[in-house]
Amino acid sequence: MPAAIRAAHSTVTETHVITTSGLTKIYRAHRSRGREVTALDGVDLHVREGEVYGVIGQSGAGKSSLIRCINLLERPTSGTVTVAGQDLTALAGRGPRAGKELREARSRIGMVFQHFNLLSSRTVQSNVELPLEILGVSGKERSRKALELLDLVGLSDKAKAYPAQLSGGQKQRVGIARALAGDPKVLLSDEATSALDPETTRSILQLLRDLNRQLGLTVLLITHEMDVVKSICDSAALMEKGRIVESGTVSELLATPGSELAAALFPVSGDATGDDRTVVDVTFHGEAATQPVISQLSRTYNIDISILGAAMDTVAGKQVGRMRIELPGRYEENVVPIGFLREQGLQIDILDKAAQEPLLLKEGAK
């Protein structure tokens, strides 16, 4: 599958539009019993303006709590959330009810849900108009804006239909149109594609990517599917047990030795074909990988190189990804060629021959 990695995109700026610091959420099962579940454990997240940021993790890792804490649908136990320069946690007040200021701040953050959450009692158009009603926009303007948004998501012919008459992908498009009604700078996507089939998932992701580019919209999405991160994210974070264990731009992740996310994004596999071989993982990232290094290596040292596996992509003329190659002879005999690869600015990991596992990767790539 072609992985469209756009490490540096023109709309991405260095301004952080979503920042959380020390975000912690503890659920107390019952007051009488002392059982507590720590869903978020001091999460620091920095999402830059204009990027698509993916948070990935297994169910129960705290992804959902994280995204719900961003617009304070869940009250964090401690820590702060800042969106577009505004400290939302300061607006929260003490009770469970959202005050006027928090509600206004929420109206500038769009949110898309896994199960769409469209009102069955309203038509498609009326669903898109709802956020505008809340903002107090006049009827005429509401209808104009709703139709414009439906056109943007490619559903202008379904304005008068009811949600129950639409397919899953169409419902999510309505969900996206609705989320954009308040002209948000930030879109939160809570597993938006998890209830959709692979083909519909691709088209919805494409739509999110287009909106990100056209409108300069910052998208924070949570998902459990690596493919989602792979196809649209500029940056990603891996969550485990309420903590962010890895984060960064895709290129930074690749440059991090032993990154689980990089291994999962660019999986390589393949075993040595004999005892007297050296297996090397080469990681291409950033500025370094502009040369056709493998053929240079082969020509310079007059050695035969086998490619055992590769997960590569070319973005803006640069190669990004990982490759597992095999050189003839033991490691001791290959010190010079490996040194050559390092000189090219590539990251090199020598595989432990006995274990046939990468030295640095705990978990073999699938």
Place this chain on the structure above:
Amino acid sequence: MTWSEMQPLLSQACWDTLYMVGWSTLIAIVGGLPLGILLVLTDKGGLLQNVVVNKVLGQIVNIVRSLPFLILMVALMSFTRWVTGTTIGREAAIVPLAIGAIPFFARLVEMSVREVDGGLVEAVQSMGGSTWTVVRSVLVPESLPSLISGATTTVIALIGYSAMAGTVGAGGLGDIAIRYGYQRFETGLMWATVAVLVVVISVLQFGGDFAARTLHRRRGKAGPLLLFKPLSGIFPGTIATDAVKKS
């Protein structure tokens, strides 16, 4: 007793019953809808979570619901006199009927509103909607078909209650049944009363089901089946055609 003698009695009684039931249903809806919604909102995890208010309202509803209607009616007599100036007649009957029906309808509203998907509430909150917006644009419209069914059930229960009210001077069909059927053995009039009730209840139930189903249909969903088919027992053919349609 001839039909010409029965007819004015029946039509007056029928009108009295509908008058009592109509007003008390209206009051039950006006009172029970907010009460039912409040029971959901103030519950644990609700938007207006308030344990004290929830417990107090819940207890009041339970107490009124646990009293048999006849006892409630007698217990409320002084209150009824204070409100209407009398304890006799159809206006006086409206007071206990409405008070009995408010908690009855409130519980049905509570059940319907609880069925609404919490994700929809969350969606409206994420748009910056207030609790009032949630009630107005999510809880009520999303549960409307079910609320209509609840109102139908309430009307029919009220017709039953109104017959009891009729035995202690409220007039209506219950009054006819006691005075003519029970005390004078006017079997003809008794059966005519039964027939009128069957027709009235069938029409109400059918109307309610039809309205609920039409709403479902308009929203592009398959509505619940029409459960009450008074004629299907008499004309078994209607069941057969239904079965064919279903398959």
